[in-house]
Amino acid sequence: MIRMENIHKSFGNNHVLRGMTLEVEKGTSMVIIGGSGTGKSVALKIILGLIKPDSGRILVDGKDAATGDRDAFLARFGMLFQGGALFDSLSVWQNVAFRLLRGSLKRPPEEARAVAIEKLRRVGLKPEVADLFPAELSGGMQKRVGLARAIAAEPEIIFFDEPTTGLDPIMSGVINELIREIVVEMGATAITITHDMTSVRAIADNVAMLHDGVIKWTGPVSEMDNSGDPYLDQFIHGRAEGPIEAVR
Template sequence: MITLTDVHKSFGAKQILRGVNLTVERGESCVIIGGSGTGKSVMLKCILGLVTPDRGTITVDGEEVSASGDRDAFLARFGMLFQGAALFDSLPVWQNVAFRLLRGSLKRPRHEAREIAIEKLRRVGLSPDVADQFPAELSGGMQKRVGLARAIAADPEIIFFDEPTTGLDPIMAGVINELIREIVVEMGATALTITHDMTSVRAIADKVAMLHGGKIRWHGPVAEMDTANDPYLTQFITGSAHGPIETVR
């Protein structure tokens, strides 16, 4: 469904992606792992067209992302949960969730959009009285849930999760992981998650891809991750300071 072929991206002299090749099948939950600054978020933004790759091709269902004529229709297939939730401060929670349903090609009547927003909030474990609050009034965990509700509000085919558990306590992180897994299975969506959190990886992933040195270092089913004979992957999943991945102390 999503295919990246030889994708390169640099920012000035800094080369971030140096030939990424990856395929994510329809209905699969793929988790990208890798150290900080290895280009995981850049890769995600390249797929969405937020960042233009210097070289290589990215296709979604065979259609090249950069050549997609109707951006509105293309983006309507995606939902995304951002690392910091990226909720709009000036809008109440329900309007954040129903943002896409209040404008553009998916526009619905206001009362209907609100009902859908409240239903999605309920789906992520938030009560309807949260709907009229503003993002600044919510805790970090609640903001993540609202971000998740917004990501699924228009029933997208593909959902991206950027560091979904960063900054959350272990219990809330577990709740979010469970929600993501449930939602992805129940919607039959294709999911691409980037994270450092190995608990998330085991909870969410069907397949795991490790990004290191600007390339996909290892890619395979989550069940084979622990037995894979790759020193980079082993160092990353064990969190060891000793190994081929350079650490700065």
């Protein structure tokens, strides 16, 4: 289980998170929604320790994430970044097998390559893609390679940062399905952040709405449409009028 406890984070005068508290049960898929600039990505990066919170703490399976062996902690996570964040200087298979080519999970190169090709196949890419470089791929293919990299070391917890941004509706559908299948298949705990309501319905077990630095509403995706929460209601229906100011 992942628990964010009263997290505060400011950048200068911009108070992004103002006491965010959220629990994600083991083996479930949580989707965090909210407007641009509300701190969704910051929240994910705080869990991973990429950004230090001003106050509050992160508990993973009851243990404080700020203490203990950092490598062992990170080895439990996989992350799909918004733009893919593939390493330009490495080929596709070397990107996917990055963790398997170095560090504590190191395997012989042939074995790592075989795992990479298997993961590429899992996300619908042919083995021929393995030796290409990221710059030679389309946006959708880059997302899929990023997804293959995120699952290559079979992590227990996977984060997806805006997995469908910039993709056409069909490719978005493909990525949503893949995420859902992989999360179910691996039994992983997943946190996804997105604006895309189609993604929310395809991926989520539970939904949390982040606004003004706090979670305004959280609950099962099945209750999202009848929540009675004016913030959530305005967001999921994309209305300009409501408690959330359209001009921020």
